[in-house]
Amino acid sequence: MQLNFRSLAEDQPSDALRQVFAHGWPGWSEWVRKRHTARSTDLRDARLALRRNMPEFERLWDNWVDVCGADENVALFLSFWSPPRYLVNCTQAVFVDHDGPLLIRNYDLDPHLNESTLLSTRWRGRRVAGMVEGIVGLADGMNDAGLAASLTFGGRTIRAAGFGIPLIIRYVLEMCTDVQQAVEALRSVTSHMSYNVSVVDASGDWATVYLAPDRPAIVTRSAFTTNHQLGVEWPRHGRFSNTKGRSDHLEILFQQPDLTADRLLGEFLRPPLASTGYSRGFGTIYTALYRPVTQKISLVWMDGSREDHDLDAIGLRERLVHFSPAGSHSNFGTSGETIIPRAHTAPQSHWALSQFDDPHLPKTA
Template sequence: MLVSLQCVKEDKVGEKWQKCFHKSWPYYKNWYLQDNLLARPGYLTSVGQLEKYMPELLPIYEEVVRLAGGGDLVARYLSMYNPPAFMSGCTQVAWNKPPFSLIRNYDYNPKWFEGNVFCTNWLKPVMGTSDCNWGLLDGINGDGLAISLTFGGKTISGDGFGIPLIMRYILETCTSTADAVACLLKIPSHMSYNITIIDKQGEYRTVYLFPGKTPFVDFEKVATNHQQKMEWSAYEEMTLTRERKQFLDEMIAVPGISREQMQSKFLYAPLYNKDLYKNFATLYGVQYDIEELSATYFWPYKSIKQSFDNFKEERVHVNINNLNKRDFGKG
């Protein structure tokens, strides 16, 4: 199973973004219409909610809709208001000892991975892993604010935005962890997610989002795929969410453990997942370095480093099926 990661630099939304959109649109279209179009909010409702909660993004929204070909369906999809449910299995930690960093693994079905890393300057410099074409799974901005998401482990969905667009909005408009938390407290998410944030001062929080309820803000460095109360035992068992969190909590408590040692743990079980039969494999790991304003994407035997000052447009391929050359289970 080949995972491909394409690194794209484009300051403003343009032809490069358009090309990426048209490549992935057939798959996103099928996903968006899985419950038929009537299940999704209308255009006026969607744009009205975007204007209410994320008005700074409206000019960019209008441009992405135009470059995507326009029309009602595209406009409703790109608003990311009340999209279909989606979930993933991820692990993340805010490293608040110098040099400050955010480290995470992203576990998902490789067949549905967009595979783009964008370096942009829409409202401010932002670099991160793309999802839903103009949203983000994780990223860092020019102010040294880094953010990452994990699925919260609850099946309930409600009225709100798809989390990738909220992530994009935070990095486009916020400069600190406090700013990001304030955004998460006011913008509704349509599903439960755990958002870990760290800024250039080393201030960190994990915010637990749940549709229809006030988010819970915690001084928590580690997030996996559950919140305070576990409600989906089958998902907990499949993703080993509690085992992963316990493992990282124990690693953080080890006296003298370095950031490099911590990052290396993400290449071993239980954090590293290569069980393709569950349709949740570790597609990439990434470490955002706050001081360097850089992102290092890593896999067993391979890594690439990007930064705002030195961003190289390239494509990297990783064959997950060939990552069995050594035992990752004894890390």
Template sequence: MQSIYSDVIQYRGRHYDFGYEQGIDLKHSYILENRKKQWKIRRPRFIIKEDEVKRMIQPIAPGIWEELCGLMDALQWDMEEILQEFGGYRLAYQKSGCSIFTNSDYMIRNYDYHPKTYEGRYTVFQPTDQGYATIAPSQRITGRMDGMNEHGLTIGYNFVHRRHPEDGFICNMIARIVLENCKDVEQAIAVLQEIPHRHSFSYVLLDKNGETYIIEASPRAVKIRTGQVCTNHFEHLTEENRHHLADSQRRQQTIQDNKGQITNAYDAFRLMNDSKRGVFSTKYKQWAGTIHTSGYFPKQLKAWFALGGDREPVIFDFNKWLKGQDFSIKRVIGKVDTSLPFVHMEKM
């Protein structure tokens, strides 16, 4: 069992300035040094071209391109290096887990992945140039693992497979684009139908209207369904599923079996976060251990967040933050039952 943390990053301003500030912070972190070592082990099998990525990002998320430019200037890297590390386009994505449960008032999500990918940044950003304010843990700095925006639109995603990838955006950049550019589920569905997908994922959407939509997206097709439970397999695009679905189906069934006993959001959080209830995972070496549990409340504009299992959630009042009241908490602390190193905490 080891203690871990996520820093709470709060910023109001232009995307470029946010990118620049993050670049300055990263110079003094373990993240970039560790990522360079990772790239030496798994060199990309393709060349990321600046003109191609710019052509894809700018029409739908010009602010994110400006953030990448800010990172480039702060780090004094070539844009190709920036795009390989932070661009969210044509990159590879390792297998992962994740489970999501919703009702009309909330989304509770377990983020299951490998510790060496987790950068420990809980990001709250209110852009002044373009896009909506968001609260979300980040992935690869510019991407988002799950999150909610100022209109209450909430998103989480679950891995299905990475076979037969095509040119497109990866999951964390897709989540960021949706949160910054969509007011509601209908707009988000339109983006998810239009945007090119690199890999196969389910994207779970909830807004203030209270209906959950699950978008099954692969590089080849996109299907839409409703539901309250989502793990790591498709219900409609079944030809895209992996052959080994037992653990995904088991977690799905565990949540379904317990739905009747859940009377409030805290009950739902305990079902997902308690390590003995059957949804929380300790498969960290298999790239599928639960690192955080998130909760989002679109009607209240509140977010819950906990690192590791059997934890009480830290509660963030996003509505007050949007009105100018910064969070006093600077770091969320938790414990995870693994000795594997986290990318932001030590040299690897």
């Protein structure tokens, strides 16, 4: 199993966004068709919700729609207003050493359901770079003010009117410069499901915010989070994802005074924090590291490959990453690496599903 990762950059919504859209929309549109019954008021409701919650994004949303084809289904999707249940689980932590704060996260899912793109933009005048989630949203990222953010699924099935978390992460990084501002933004924007968002800034301040559609945001100083909030509230998912086991492992690690960033990365690349259960939809697709002080972004994969970027100098690259399923001879070895100085041109034709999913199915990230 293999996946082609690429990095793209642009200042205004243009060619890079068109490439991301062409790559991801075949799968997302299939998701829209299967999981959403259109109503005549959908677009009106989405615009009013954006105007109320993220007024700075209304014009940007119009630009996205124009670039991606001005289709009503596309417009509704790119608004991320009240999507079906969306599960993005993962593991993330904040660590501080002599290089300043570090945000590290594992993204776990079926490799074929990941958009495999590091996108750098200056759509609103601020440089924002991160891993694409939902074409214009982000699963994790950092901005040029030195603020980094990442998300995990919060382990609850409750859903209500609100925004999908990838757009909320994009909003935080476009609008905020530090943890205090990020926390206020997370409190003010309604999330349609429960997620855990970790934010860290260049000063070394950090917070983990538990978002939910049915209760106020809970702000904690936890340095790590997996896929539950106040406790495991969805037992089946908790067992499948081993959320408590991963959290307990991190708690032990963070109690050790000799813990280093290199050792923490090593722990993120092996069980219980890493997984090779790709056939079950729960395998580690990438590990991302964000350094707010030095503005460095690193992506590390389970096949042993690594890619390092400067926030202000992300260029066009492609890299073929191999994924070894559980039970194979090795899941961390040599890499078949290719770096090609051109943009991605051919989306996977079988990319038919997405990370939006029924919570009763064990397909998680």
